């Protein structure tokens with residue numbers, strides 16, 4: 501059995517999306533910037549996709565700019581806004597300690613190269629940022645506040661509307677990395693007071709290598725990719741025509757089934773969480789409960805074992821899961837997100853993330869609940885860490 505439980509790392513392109521994209525590779529292939537009528541079809545397709553993305557967010561089409569990825573949208577928002585802010589003497593960035601590396605590494609770069617001053621806000625044990633902490637961190641040098649919509653590792657959903665209202669009142673540009681949020685939640689950029697928002701198609705059953713940045717009217721970060729006059733002169737390079745068409749289609753389909761997906765995912769999520777807590781002793785759920793958690797996220801720590809080892813054992817049983825984020829799977833450092841939630845290193849090392857989605861079935865949940873307890877028990881039986889833990893709590 502192939503059980504894909506890593507929908508947060510990426511999703512398959514849905515058949516409807518693929519069908520919509522196919523004509524734009526070799527049939528309708530004209531350069532959208534050319535003047536002849538053949539190219540008008542390509543331009544039209546991009547403008548249709550722009551409307552699909554704008555409608556999904558309650559934005560205007562003039563506020564959507566396609567990029568090469570969610571990472572690029574994050575880089576553009578942060579670098580472009582800080583560069584703009586520096587002209588007015590502002591070089592302070594407020595962000596959180598649980599952001600994706602697309603934000604954190606960009607902040608490190610801005611500190612090193614631009615001398616930016618960075619505040620990394622803490623989170624509580626459920627992974628939630630406090631609006632008061634944002635308020636207290638603001639100074640007259642603050643150029644941008646960037647808080648992710650929903651966390652990719654533990655699924656915690658942040659109080660975006662409230663942070664947005666605060667930033668609006670203080671006239672500070674507010675950016676949110678909504679790569680995960682947009683894939684699962686209803687987002688209304690107007691009602692939520694959002695100035696800039698990053699998205700990515702491959703997290704929502706669209707193709708890899710295409711994203712977008714929402715820039716509210718009046719937001720003018722410096723350009724990030726320089727060259728031709730595409731995207732109204734604000735993001736150069738020949739458009740990823742088929743990719744953009746796929747993104748628009750994927751987002752429209754996602755919006756159409758959002759409530760249905762939310763209901764089925766959250767019921768499977770809760771069944772999996774309850775099943776693990778029931779069958780595996782000393783299992784700890786990481787992140788928030790209920791409405792403050794992404795409907796598809798399950799993240800556990802199993803004291804006494806290494807998450808990496810469990811991943812390999814699961815893989816041998818046909819199950820694809822993750823420890824923390826796929827981007828940190830190359831390094832053996834524990835997840836920065838789990839550490840920010842206050843987990844000890846040994847708990848952070850024993851973590852597993854399961855993210856469900858359209859490929860998930862009820863049988864997959866049953867199968868995982870059948871094999872995971874055995875795997876954890878077998879590894880714990882061989883683990884000196886587990887022995888030490890049992891002694892520490894007086895059970896041995």
Ligand SMILES: *Cc1c(COP(=O)(O)O)cnc(C)c1O
Nearest residue numbers: 569570571600602652679680700
């Ligand atoms: C996947 C992801 C990104 C990066 O998006 P890409 O399109 O893969 O570059 C950024 N932020 C979050 C929260 C993500 O989950």
